[in-house]
Amino acid sequence: MNSGEKQTPATLWPALAGTALTIVYVILLLKVESQTEVIGLLVVGALAILATSWSGHLARAGQALTHHESILHLLVIFGALVIIGFFREDHFTLLLLTTVMLYVLATLGLNLQFGYAGVLNFAGASFFGIGGYTAAVLGAHTPVPDLLIILAGGVMAALIGSILLLPVLRTRGHYAAVVTIAFALLFKVFLEVNDILGGPQGLQVPGMEMFGWKFNNNIEIGALELSFYVNYLIVILLVLIAAFALVRRLERSWVGLNLDALRLDETAATCFGLNIVRWKVTAFLLGNFLIGIAGALSGMVIGFVAPTSFTFADSLILVSIVLLGGIGNVWGLVLATAIVVIIPEKLQAIQEYRFLLYAAMVMLMLLFRPEGLLPRPVRHYFPGWRPK
Amino acid sequence: MDIGFLAQYLMNGLMLGMIYALVAVGFTLFFGVLDVIKFSHGDVLTVGAFAGLATFLGLEAAGISHPAIQILIVVIVSIVLIAALGAVIARTIVLPIRSAPPLNTLLITLMLGTVLREAVRLFYPQGANPQPFPALLPTNSLTLGNFNLRLDNVIMLVAGVAVIVGTQLLLNRTKLGLAIRAVAQDEETARTMGVNFTLIVLITFALGSGLAAFAGLMNGLYYNEINFGMGLLLGAIGFSSAIVGGLGNIYGAILGGFLFAGLQTIGAVALPFASAYKDVFAFGVIIAIMAWRPTGLIQEKISERV
Amino acid sequence: MNAARKTKRARAGSPAAARKKKAEAAVMMSAEKLTKRFGGVVALDSLELELRQGEILGLIGPNGSGKTTFFNVVTGIYPANDGHVRFDGADITNASPQSVYHAGIARTFQRSRLSLPLSIFDNIMIGNHARLNQGLWFNLISRAAFKQEFEESFETARELVHIFDAPLADRMFDPVAGLPMIDRRRIEICRALISQPKLLLLDEPSAGMTHEETAQLMDDILEVRGRMEGLSIIIVEHEMGVIERITERCVVLNFGRKIAEGTFKQISNDREVQEAYLGIE
Ligand SMILES: Nc1ncnc2c1ncn2[C@@H]1O[C@H](COP(=O)(O)OP(=O)(O)OP(=O)(O)O)[C@@H](O)[C@H]1O
Ligand SMILES: [Mg+2]
Numbered sequence: 001m002n003s004g005e006k007q008t009p010a011t012l013w014p015a016l017a018g019t020a021l022t023i024v025y026v027i028l029l030l031k032v033e034s035q036t037e038v039i040g041l042l043v044v045g046a047l048a049i050l051a052t053s054w055s056g057h058l059a060r061a062g063q064a065l066t067h068h069e070s071i072l073h074l075l076v077i078f079g080a081l082v083i084i085g086f087f088r089e090d091h092f093t094l095l096l097l098t099t100v101m102l103y104v105l106a107t108l109g110l111n112l113q114f115g116y117a118g119v120l121n122f123a124g125a126s127f128f129g130i131g132g133y134t135a136a137v138l139g140a141h142t143p144v145p146d147l148l149i150i151l152a153g154g155v156m157a158a159l160i161g162s163i164l165l166l167p168v169l170r171t172r173g174h175y176a177a178v179v180t181i182a183f184a185l186l187f188k189v190f191l192e193v194n195d196i197l198g199g200p201q202g203l204q205v206p207g208m209e210m211f212g213w214k215f216n217n218n219i220e221i222g223a224l225e226l227s228f229y230v231n232y233l234i235v236i237l238l239v240l241i242a243a244f245a246l247v248r249r250l251e252r253s254w255v256g257l258n259l260d261a262l263r264l265d266e267t268a269a270t271c272f273g274l275n276i277v278r279w280k281v282t283a284f285l286l287g288n289f290l291i292g293i294a295g296a297l298s299g300m301v302i303g304f305v306a307p308t309s310f311t312f313a314d315s316l317i318l319v320s321i322v323l324l325g326g327i328g329n330v331w332g333l334v335l336a337t338a339i340v341v342i343i344p345e346k347l348q349a350i351q352e353y354r355f356l357l358y359a360a361m362v363m364l365m366l367l368f369r370p371e372g373l374l375p376r377p378v379r380h381y382f383p384g385w386r387p388k
Numbered sequence: 389m390d391i392g393f394l395a396q397y398l399m400n401g402l403m404l405g406m407i408y409a410l411v412a413v414g415f416t417l418f419f420g421v422l423d424v425i426k427f428s429h430g431d432v433l434t435v436g437a438f439a440g441l442a443t444f445l446g447l448e449a450a451g452i453s454h455p456a457i458q459i460l461i462v463v464i465v466s467i468v469l470i471a472a473l474g475a476v477i478a479r480t481i482v483l484p485i486r487s488a489p490p491l492n493t494l495l496i497t498l499m500l501g502t503v504l505r506e507a508v509r510l511f512y513p514q515g516a517n518p519q520p521f522p523a524l525l526p527t528n529s530l531t532l533g534n535f536n537l538r539l540d541n542v543i544m545l546v547a548g549v550a551v552i553v554g555t556q557l558l559l560n561r562t563k564l565g566l567a568i569r570a571v572a573q574d575e576e577t578a579r580t581m582g583v584n585f586t587l588i589v590l591i592t593f594a595l596g597s598g599l600a601a602f603a604g605l606m607n608g609l610y611y612n613e614i615n616f617g618m619g620l621l622l623g624a625i626g627f628s629s630a631i632v633g634g635l636g637n638i639y640g641a642i643l644g645g646f647l648f649a650g651l652q653t654i655g656a657v658a659l660p661f662a663s664a665y666k667d668v669f670a671f672g673v674i675i676a677i678m679a680w681r682p683t684g685l686i687q688e689k690i691s692e693r694v
Numbered sequence: 695m696n697a698a699r700k701t702k703r704a705r706a707g708s709p710a711a712a713r714k715k716k717a718e719a720a721v722m723m724s725a726e727k728l729t730k731r732f733g734g735v736v737a738l739d740s741l742e743l744e745l746r747q748g749e750i751l752g753l754i755g756p757n758g759s760g761k762t763t764f765f766n767v768v769t770g771i772y773p774a775n776d777g778h779v780r781f782d783g784a785d786i787t788n789a790s791p792q793s794v795y796h797a798g799i800a801r802t803f804q805r806s807r808l809s810l811p812l813s814i815f816d817n818i819m820i821g822n823h824a825r826l827n828q829g830l831w832f833n834l835i836s837r838a839a840f841k842q843e844f845e846e847s848f849e850t851a852r853e854l855v856h857i858f859d860a861p862l863a864d865r866m867f868d869p870v871a872g873l874p875m876i877d878r879r880r881i882e883i884c885r886a887l888i889s890q891p892k893l894l895l896l897d898e899p900s901a902g903m904t905h906e907e908t909a910q911l912m913d914d915i916l917e918v919r920g921r922m923e924g925l926s927i928i929i930v931e932h933e934m935g936v937i938e939r940i941t942e943r944c945v946v947l948n949f950g951r952k953i954a955e956g957t958f959k960q961i962s963n964d965r966e967v968q969e970a971y972l973g974i975e
Contacts, residue, residue, distance in 0.1 A: 366496045
């Protein structure tokens, strides 16, 4: 790391080539149908990663991109647009992509909470659900514009989450876990028995509409026809970029440092003036806000919300994603979500077994590589910055 | 409300409380010896209930149909199998990561719970559907007005009390219990006293898991039905009970178990128009208790050394 | 300013000369009848203690005599059962650790408590909390202003580390986890010093280090003190050579009680101290 800082940053070409290959790979993976092809692709992907990391190309490309972070960001956005463009008419694949992006958004929130601040949250799916139900109720019964409804989903999740603030702040360790676990179970039962919120059937969520533009209509530009999901994907992409930037800046500031400090050693942190309550509250509320926004968007895309989508098992999947990716690493979230959402969807053979496989995978991860797929690097406040 | 109804609710509350207490005692035992939470405990219970059911079906197939023999064999096979499962889990998963951060142990056992649950769903024949559980105990009953006192319930309650008292005696009156308590007090001292630490841990996990199997059978006999997901809720309730009581404290766990059942019962009785909300109410109170007493009702004395 | 620096240096060099001056210096901190019990154990027993501005006080005593507990009570980690702590004119008895820090007391821990996955710079910045802008707007939105504060803090932290170990100052973004004990101790002291406290509490700073390393660390501490106007230090230390060399006065504890007080020479000739320390030296 040290010597790396002194060298001139590596050339960008391998990174650019790598990005192009990755885009092609993801498109292929999403495109192929036959199970042998899917398995073949997965094997090729795994081998490619092993080979490039063994030859050092992977590390070099990663280093070059961390030195030119804005280029990395542009490449990722460009890649997302290319993939969306490629599948412009394919409803199924586009829906899969929205799921990936919304999970990334939600796990960004979770990452703030326990990746940075160490505040456990085993009710992620519940806060996601609060966002969804908020969208359902406001969309159906009020003239509130959809953009505000999305925000309202986040605000409601943060508000209802704040009921838990007192126990969350006062408890530690295992005692803290029970608070959100109890909430997750309570929330699901509540939804099931509450007639106003549709009981077990749940509620319809009206599609999004902005400035007179109905999102549930397919787009026709001349001869070009795009799936209506493209509407949603563009909005979700924008929201995701904003959230990503927010979390990134937060991590690379004194706020991120405070959260790390209190996670790692609360006693030492208080001895250096840190206000534990203030920062735990900030992380918990902001995290739930992001999760709620993801939930509201998800409700609108899918068109309905029901208790079965917001169970404790779903919360566990969100937590697993954060762990799998590498606690605290935002790029790890993207990678882990892609793995957790796309692979079972493509591999019909394991569809049925996917909870079993997730769980086994996370167990192996915790036993043999507890730092996750992409371990979080040391904080650099301004990437590429070097002392004078 | 009619006194008979109240008695019915009371009976129901006692049954549930007994089941919860048995699960909670397991949590607290594990925490005592290793300072870890083994969240797969609830799903171990499920496996126990299914093991019991499979044993029953096997006995039927083998033509052994005497009810007393059936129940005896079902209970023994289930408890022994699950005790062994508990020891294996302790050996292969819990012990290797005991010094990892608490979040990791909690998560790994949560995931292990998912593996067990999914394995039952996928690999038990028709495991995704609820399975009828046979009535292995005499179902004679005594009717007093609105109250229906069933013999099998009484037997189960008595057996439950016997098991809890037995566990208590084992811990307080035997050499083995002394060793378990020594390990719970302080691992280092226990080791220097010549206690075989690993062995004691395995025995404790076997004991706690055996209790869970017993609770799983009770649950099956009481509701005459079991399903692959039953352990998740029971585990969460058992965990909440152990936590509310104060981890590491057996009496706290028993208190917590009956408290939770009491809350559910009160929720059902006192919210006549909204008895469906009884679980919401019970979990809500648990959260409130955690806010009020962050380390449980019977408070664990923790004073971190700096 | 310059003159003041010089006298500081002289003080550090010659404790005897300093002691004469100290007699007139203001009282920086005092404990009155300070008592702390853990169940039946009386860890601090009506402790009376006074510290003057700029003084280096040695706090010694056998294992379990209450030295660490004294630090913990002063810094607000444990509440006192009885008695008072005054600091810089204010009563800080049972104040929260945060307010004790903001009042100007910083400490190190007997068992090193760094955040191991974080970088050297991050660890030191944790100690700089009071001087950093903690506003959300500042941190998330006005990144240009943030960058300026970051660069200034980086320079300050780098200079401070440089005093202790020049090569270490070139590795500010290395994680602490990979560093040897001596570097960790240095960083812990830097973390405590970066906020320019008025009082520094050092709890066995040389634990786990060799003789030479300890001597070097003490030189560095004295050098920093020479640069920081009026910094007072209380040091807990088992190595008597260190105590003799750097302290101006010592307080000896046994079972939470003060059994002797005075210069190192005085206390090392004290009967009760020798009995308490049977075997030491
Ligand atoms: N958190 C605590 N809970 C219970 N007892 C404690 C606690 N902290 C300290 N003690 C007790 O208080 C007494 C003083 O301990 P302290 O750590 O202050 O000693 P010390 O002088 O720092 O010893 P050492 O030289 O070993 O560091 C000891 O008997 C110790 O066991
Ligand atoms: Mg000490």
